[in-house]
Amino acid sequence: METLDQQIEILVQQAPQDGVTVNLIKVIAPLLKQTASQLRHPEYHVIQGEGEGWLLTTLSNRVRPEQEKSVIYAFPTEDDAQEYAARNNDHRTLVVSVPIIHILFQLIALQQVDSVIFVEHAGGAPTGTEVACGGFRRQIQQQIEAYQAQLSSTFKPSIPPDIA
Secondary structure (H helix, E strand, C coil): CCCHHHHHHHHHHHCCCCCCHHHHHHHHHHHHHHHHHCCCCCEEEEEECCCCCECCEEEECCCCCCCEEEEEEEECCHHHHHHHHHHCCCCCCEEEEEEHHHHHHHCCCCCCCCEEEEECCCCCCCCEEEEEHHHHHHHHHHHHHHHHHHHHHHCCCCCCCCCC
C-alpha cells in the first residue's frame, strides 16, 4: 500500500499533461493529505455499477422523508463492499479498490454526489466518517484562490520607465 505522498505522486503521473492539472493537484495536495489523514485506511473499496461509475445510494431523512441525499459508500474491505451490494440485491456490480487520495480527488468532479461515507470498521454497519462533497469542493476552491492570489502578488511585470 502506498503512503499518501506516493498516492499524490501517482495522481500527478496519471494526470493529463496539459500544463494545468498537474499544478492544480500540487496546489490541493495538502488539503487532500489533511483530509485523508483523518480517515483510518489508505485505500477503500467502492462498488462500481455497470457504467463504471461508483454506485450511488439515496438516503432519506427519517424525520423528513422528502429530504434526500446521494452518497457513495467506501468500505475498508472488499468483503464489506460485496456484502453491502448483496444485501441491496445489486448483483451487476464490481468492487474496486481505490486509494484514499484518488477518492478524494474524484470528489471535485462528482457533482451528483452529496457525500462519501467512509466506513471505518470492517464487518460493521455502513456508518462512518462522512465527507460532504460541497464543503470539500469549497475548501479546494479556497486553496486554489489563495494560490492564484499568491501568484499574482509575486508576479509583477516590470515596465521600463522609458516605454513611451
